[in-house]
Amino acid sequence: MSLLSGRLLLIPLAGVLLVGVGCLGLETAQNTAGRSNVRLDPMDALFLNMKNANTAAACVPGGQAACGLPSNVVIDMAKSPVQRTEAEWRQRLTPAQYEVVRQQGTEPPFQNEYWDHHADGVYFSVGSDTPLFDSHDKFESGTGWPSFTKPIQPEFVAATKDTSYGMTRIEVHCAVDGDHLGHVFDDGPPEKGGLRYCINSASLKFMPRKDYDAWVAARMSKKG
Numbered sequence: 001m002s003l004l005s006g007r008l009l010l011i012p013l014a015g016v017l018l019v020g021v022g023c024l025g026l027e028t029a030q031n032t033a034g035r036s037n038v039r040l041d042p043m044d045a046l047f048l049n050m051k052n053a054n055t056a057a058a059c060v061p062g063g064q065a066a067c068g069l070p071s072n073v074v075i076d077m078a079k080s081p082v083q084r085t086e087a088e089w090r091q092r093l094t095p096a097q098y099e100v101v102r103q104q105g106t107e108p109p110f111q112n113e114y115w116d117h118h119a120d121g122v123y124f125s126v127g128s129d130t131p132l133f134d135s136h137d138k139f140e141s142g143t144g145w146p147s148f149t150k151p152i153q154p155e156f157v158a159a160t161k162d163t164s165y166g167m168t169r170i171e172v173h174c175a176v177d178g179d180h181l182g183h184v185f186d187d188g189p190p191e192k193g194g195l196r197y198c199i200n201s202a203s204l205k206f207m208p209r210k211d212y213d214a215w216v217a218a219r220m221s222k223k224g
Contacts, residue, residue, distance in 0.1 A: 067143050067198045071104040071171045071180060072164035080178035082128045089127075097126050100202040101179035104171075109144025112201035117146070121208040123199075127177035131212070132156055133199065139189060145182065146199045149192040157197075159184065172197060179203055 077083075084092070089102055099105040109115065114123070123133040123146070133148040141147035151157040155175065162171040162183065172181045181203045188196030207215065 066167055066169055066185070067145060067183065068106055068109060069165050069167070070106045071162050071169075071183070073104070073160045073162045073171045075104075075160065075171075075173050075178055075180065077178040080174075080176060082177040093126060094202075097202045100200045101127055101181075104180040106182075107145075107200050107202050112145065114146040114201040114204060114206065115144050117206065119206065119208060121206055122152070122212045123204040123206055125174040125177055125179050125181075126203060126205050127174060127179040130156055130174055130176040131207075132174065132181070132204070133197070135209075137192075139192075141188075141196055141198070143198060146201055146204065147188070148197040148199065149188050149195060151197070157181065172199075174203075 090098055093101065096107065100107060117138075118135075120135050122131045122135065124131050131152050133146075134152050137149045139147055139149060157172050158175040160171045160173070162169040170184045172184050173179055174181060180200075182197065182199040185196045185198060186194055188194050
């Protein structure tokens with residue numbers, strides 16, 4: 001099974017998981033090739049076209065202030081299809097993971113699991129079996145956190161305006177389980193759409209390509 005086929009086969013799964021979520025709004029941020037990668041509400045789309053000294057310019061390599069701060073946005077966890085009690089979350093997650101994904105914390109740059117990770121495969125949410133980012137879309141940003149140009153499926157990653165710490169940023173979280181992931185900035189590779197998803201390693205779990213292909217095949221066989 002090809003990677004593209006695997007992605008397409010995940011769309012029915014996303015539809016089942018995301019009924020009623022209404023996660024990403026109305027507008028679409030276009031990359032330089034004219035391809036729609038990320039759906040954002042009008043305010044977020046406007047932000048991604050801004051050159052704001054408090055956001056993207058503060059988060060280029062060597063200037064990590066915006067990336068390294070936690071978030072104080074309100075994520076409506078009640079809308080997430082995957083629901084667990086606090087005890088279940090704490091049992092599933094390590095203390096470091098819980099602080100990041102359930103309390104919107106952040107991890108130190110260059111001291112996290114995936115910032116310099118180069119294996120071929122797919123990164124899942126630690127809160128659910130939701131594939132979020134492909135290693136083919138990972139790049140070296142120099143910031144010390146895993147960086148991606150786009151999610152596997154835009155429906156899996158929700159965006160919320162974050163105005164904490166006197167900045168305007170775009171917080172991103174998993175639309176399926178509500179886990180905080182990080183932020184998205186508009187200083188990514190221009191030839192790949194110009195976006196940079198700055199994601200905490202603690203929000204992710206990695207699956208090698210061979211295992212991912214088997215994971216997709218197993219789920220499709222259950223549907224057949």
